[in-house]
Every structure is written in C-alpha cells, then in structure tokens.
Amino acid sequence: MNASPRGKVTREALIVAATGVFARDGFHAASLRDIALAAGINQALIGYHFRNKEGLYLAVFENMVEQIRQRIGPIADVIDAALKAADSALDREARIELYLPPLLRLTDGLLALMASYESDNWGQLILREQQAPTVAFGVFYDGLMQRVVSLLSRLVQRLREGDTESEARLLVATILGQVLVFRAARAGVLQLLQWQRIGADELSLIRTRIHRNIRAMLEIGD
C-alpha cells in the first residue's frame, strides 16, 4: 500500500479506468495501454502499483465488492436483525409480515443494482467471471454473494416452514434468476419487450412483476 497521496490518486484513477475497460473488453482483450490512456496515467505505473495485469484485475474486483457491500450492507443488517429476533412461535401471517418485506427489499436492491446503467460495468465483470471463473470470482462470491444468498435462504425457510434448506436454496436460485435475467440476457430482453432501455418506468414494471412472482412462488396470496 502507498501512504503517499500521490500514489493513491494514481491507484484509484487506474482502478476506475480499468473497471471500464475490463468490463467492456474482458480480461484478455483489454489492453493496459488503453487503461493507462483512459486513466491519464503512464502505463509503466501499472506494473509499479499492481505488479501486472492480473493484479490490476483483482484490485478492480476488490474495489467493486467493497462498493456494492456499502450499498446493500444496510439492508442486510436489517435482515440480520429480523432473523435474530426469530420466534418459532409466530403464526403464518406474522411470519409473512415480518420476513416478506425485507426479502422483497433485498431483491429490489439487487434488481436496481443489476438494471442500473451506472453499474453496467460491475454486471459485465461478474457475468464474465460466472462463465469462466478465475481467482476473481472468489473475491466476488466470498466477499459478497455468500452473504446475500445466505440471507435470502434463511428468509425463504422462515416463510416456508416445510422446506428443507436445500429446497429453500433452490427456490432462492430461481428467484435470483428472475432478477438476473435483466442483466445477463439484457440484449434479448430489450428486444423481447421492445424497450430501448431499462429506465425508471421499466424498472417499476419489472419490480411489480417480480413481487407478484415471489409471492406466488412462496404461496402467499395478495
């Protein structure tokens, strides 16, 4: 790490630029020349600060995970609290009232994250890693996704008492799929729905649809 502010500025500029270029081109096609140029930083400094291309790539993921954590952290903390205040004596209606809203809030957060134009880069980076995991996938999954799916699974289990943990987790996978599709198959979805982009209006339609789907999948009436 570099304590001096000069090096820190350089590091951060490189990470920001690299996030965009790696997302756009993928690890291999991305060029360190491009990244250095986009950052306005001399190319040789990449070697100095990150050792090599892979070191820079990992730094991009660590930075991304940290930023996403800051976004969904508050929601996750609320859910943790709700889960800790657990009470198996609750009747079905009370459980729904307690656990469903935070579950929907979490999926809303993920959806907003996936659909937002702002986080385009992150989505691209993560999806590439899902397809062909490198060491960077561990940075993402262990540092972030593990907690999200754990929270979702526990919420689903509370909402569906009969389910085993693996049943609940399978249901979580399909719930996540409904959110994921708007990022992973974005080009196809836009074509299918005849949308130009996923803006606020479109996001609202999607959110409503997903809420209904989740309620239906959890066998909860309106």
Add this chain to the structure above:
Amino acid sequence: MNASPRGKVTREALIVAATGVFARDGFHAASLRDIALAAGINQALIGYHFRNKEGLYLAVFENMVEQIRQRIGPIADVIDAALKAADSALDREARIELYLPPLLRLTDGLLALMASYESDNWGQLILREQQAPTVAFGVFYDGLMQRVVSLLSRLVQRLREGDTESEARLLVATILGQVLVFRAARAGVLQLLQWQRIGADELSLIRTRIHRNIRAMLEIGD
C-alpha cells in the same frame, strides 16, 4: 452438396474447433493459431474458407443456431399446431389442459439445453453476445430466440386472458430467467446449492421447482 468433400471436411473441423476456442476465450482472446491447431488444420486455410476471424466467428454462430433449431424445432411445431387450433370459446380448465403442457415442455427443453454440459460452448457464446452484442447476436436472436419467445408469449397470453401482450412478455422474461440462471450464474448456483455438477438428478429437482413456479406465476393450482 460440395463437389469436393475435402474442403467441406476442413470447414467443419474448423467450425467445431472454433466453437470451443471462442467459447472458452471470447472473440478477442481467441487465437486463430489455437483454433487451427485444435482442428489439426493449417492456419492459412481459415482465411481461405472464412475470409477472416470474424467470418469464422459468424460461421460458428450460424452452425450453432442450426443445431439448436433441430433440437427444439419439433417442440415448436407442436406448439404452433396447438395455437392454430385456437378456440376462444374454451373455458379456463380446457385452456390450461391445452396450453400448459406444451409451455412446460418448451421450458424443459430450454433448461436441458442450458444445463447440459454438452452445450457449454453454446451457452458461453450466447451469453457473451448478450453482454456485448455484435452482428452475431442477430444471427442468434433472429434465427432462433425470436421464435421461442413468440411461442412462449402466445401461450402465456392464452393462459392469462386478462394480460396485454407486453404483460405476457414481461412474464415470459421472468420465466426465462429461472431457466437462464442455471447457465448464466452456474458457478454461483453450484456454490449455493453445494452441487458438484448439474447432472440428471439435479436437473430433475430443478425441473420440478420450475414447474411449480410457473404454475404459481400463472395462478394455476396443482
């Protein structure tokens, strides 16, 4: 059809090898040397048969679309027939009996396609194009996906009379998401469910879950 079978063999060997290498490395990172080596074909012949790297890439997509069409074609034809035998006078129960089985058959087919280890390469190629569409995306969407989503949308509309076409299409998107997640987020799903692979047993569990979800989303009881 080719008078000289020699060139045809070369073409096909190159397409098979290129499918694997493009899927593994992506368009940019894939090397024509690698492809030629994997095919056991001289590198210069790529230029002769496909003009350049992009020509080979497009040939890979055309070949892929053709093969997938052959797989889902029969199911699609059955659905077309069912839709043509349309009758608005049918009551709800009869519509469910007529339209739900083919819908589930189609999603089952897509799921099997997405989960199969065999079609690993296709999934990778398509997902990459979804994220950063090139002209190859059109080959895939227009040649294949358009028909699938059209069939699904029409089935959903018949099963949910009140829906507008865009409502039905949005529902189709979320249905496809539940299938897609097992390919697009495969690494994460395996981790989440503590599976080593998606084999026949796992596929069966997924299929059951998705059937239940779809029935719930369509507001159809068991």
Add this chain to the structure above:
DNA sequence: GTCTATAAAGTGATAGAC
C-alpha cells in the same frame, strides 16, 4: 513515484509455391 524506451512474444492476415 513517475517517466521514456525497448525487449520479447504474441497477433491476424496473406503472398506464392504446389
């Protein structure tokens, strides 16, 4: 910490012999 300059290896494409 930052720069210039360059080494070493890889890339896609193609000319020309057979």
Add this chain to the structure above:
DNA sequence: GTCTATCACTTTATAGAC
C-alpha cells in the same frame, strides 16, 4: 485446397534515467 514463410502490428512487462 492446402501448405510454408513472413510481414506488419500489437501486446505485456521491465530496465534505467530522473
């Protein structure tokens, strides 16, 4: 149709001056 050989260019990484 297929091959060898090679060109023109780009890539990452790094040595060495400041």
